[in-house]
Amino acid sequence: MPRPAAQGLRLHFRTTGNDRGTPLTMILGIDDIGRGDAGDALRTTVTLIDEDGEQFFSTGQQDNCFSDVKRHEQTTEQLSTVEGVLWCTAAVPQINGPDSVRITDLYFSGIVTWPAEG
Numbered sequence: 861m862p863r864p865a866a867q868g869l870r871l872h873f874r875t876t877g878n879d880r881g882t883p884l885t886m887i888l889g890i891d892d893i894g895r896g897d898a899g900d901a902l903r904t905t906v907t908l909i910d911e912d913g914e915q916f917f918s919t920g921q922q923d924n925c926f927s928d929v930k931r932h933e934q935t936t937e938q939l940s941t942v943e944g945v946l947w948c949t950a951a952v953p954q955i956n957g958p959d960s961v962r963i964t965d966l967y968f969s970g971i972v973t974w975p976a977e978g
Contacts, residue, residue, distance in 0.1 A: 868893050868902075871942070871970045882912030888946060888968065890927050895974055896934045898944075901926045906952050908961060916955045924950040925963065938976060943969040 868891040876883050889905035904927040908917040919925050929944040945967050951960035 867891060869942070869972050871968065871972070873968070873970070882910065885909040885911065888927065890929065893929060893932070895940060896932055898929045898932050900928045902929060904946060906946070906948065906963065908952060915957065915959065917952045917959075917961050918955055919948070919952050922950070924948050925952070927968075932972075935971075938974050940972045940974065941969065942972055943967075 868889060871888045871890070873886045873888075874883060885908070887905075887907040887909075889907075891903040891905075893899060893902055903923055904919075904925045905921075906917075906919045906925045909915070925946060925948040927944050927946050929942060931943040932940060934940045945965055946963060947965055948963045951962050953960050
C-alpha cells in the first residue's frame with residue numbers, strides 16, 4: 861500500500877516461522893518511490909514487532925536504513941510486484957527496552973496495492 865500522502869510505499873510481512881513459533885511482523889516504509897519506480901539507497905523506516913515477546917523495534921525518523929529496489933513492475937492497474945534489498949547502517953532500537961536488531965542485506969519481495977487512479 862502507499863505510504864501516507866502517497867510519499868512512497870509500505871510493505872507488510874508476517875510469519876510464525878521463527879524457532880519459537882510466535883508471530884513476527886516486519887513493516888518497511890520506503891520513501892520517495894512511485895508506481896513502477898526502482899531506485900537505490902531509498903530511505904526506509906523499519907518496524908519489527910515480536911507479538912509473543914511483546915517487543916517492538918523501530919527506526920522512527922532516523923536515517924539509518926535504506927532499500928535498493930531492483931524490480932518494481934505494475935501487474936494490474938492497482939497491483940505491482942516489488943523486489944529489493946534492505947540494509948541498515950545502525951541497529952534498529954527496541955522501543956520498550958534496551959535491545960536492538962541488526963539488519964544487513966535482507967532481501968524482500970512483495971505485492972503493493974495502489975489506489976485507483978482518476
